[in-house]
Amino acid sequence: ETLGVIGFPFSKGQPRNGTEHGPNVLREAGIITSLQSLGVNVIDHGDIEIEVVPRDEPMKNVRNPRTVAAANKKLSDAVAKLVKMNQSVLALGGDHCMAIGSIHGHAQVEPNLVVVWVDAHADVNTPLTSVSGNIHGMPLSFLLKELEEFVPKVPGFEWCKPCLSVRDLVYIGLRDVDPAERLIIEKFGIHAYSMQEVDKYGIKEVVERALNQVDPSGVRPIHVSFDVDAMDPTLTPATGTPVSGGLSLRESFYLAEEISNTGRLSVLDIAEVNPLLSTEDKRKLTVINTTDVSTKFYGYRRQG
């Protein structure tokens, strides 16, 4: 089993510079060597080459549409290529618009995939419902077939055909959901376990129910899109949209271990590490905790 690592040094899905350094600060923290020490055959394929698209004017309030689209097209192609070569993929972001390219590319090869979206946020605004205009709050609206009729044409995204159904998506960690997103979740019955449910049922029950709802037969490839702001900000402060009351380290470990134990983790996105948004020690804490969760996704066993 080979794990292909791709860096997505990108920040234009949101306004705070710094997520473009995410891949490298995770590499510097030793994420590759930590995974190799698990006995995983890791190949670091380097970074997606980001091109700046000139005169990338906003479309209505959507910022940097062409630049976001071009970068994600490249990511899609790169992920598809590796999955086709039977590699598991670890995509290091970069802001969470990366999920557009990562999930699209994965679905070109594994259309039967399911998505576990671990995040404080639902990231399912459409360009018309988004208050911020930041595409990192919209990625799922470009991917969900049921939302296609509500999503206007955004320049550059002609390549991005929706590839996911709402019944193949489940959220874990929600605690800052916009009204429009709440409406979408309820209207389409999207499975969602907010932090309230995590407190109510406990992480064991939440993970069990989540996986059972999207993949009752336990056979489908799993795409985990992990926004580090799903974790409590005391653990991952170096991120753009921190929200208090997040997943504990042990809840994050447990979730990762259970996903790993399925043996069907196919692609993992690690999004929204922003080293510029905090002091040196908070940056270190963020990358260490992120790395520690990542090793649980790839087989690190706390029991030895």
Ligand SMILES: N[C@@]1(C(=O)O)CN(C[C@@H]2CCCCN2)C[C@@H]1CCC[B-](O)(O)O
């Ligand atoms: N829904 C949002 C959007 O901008 O669309 C609005 N929200 C910030 C806003 C602050 C004030 C209280 C309500 N929330 C951030 C979120 C996107 C997060 C993207 B992620 O990738 O970090 O999850």
Ligand SMILES: [Mn+2]
């Ligand atoms: Mn988030």
Ligand SMILES: [Mn+2]
């Ligand atoms: Mn996110």
Ligand SMILES: [Mn+2]
């Ligand atoms: Mn975030």
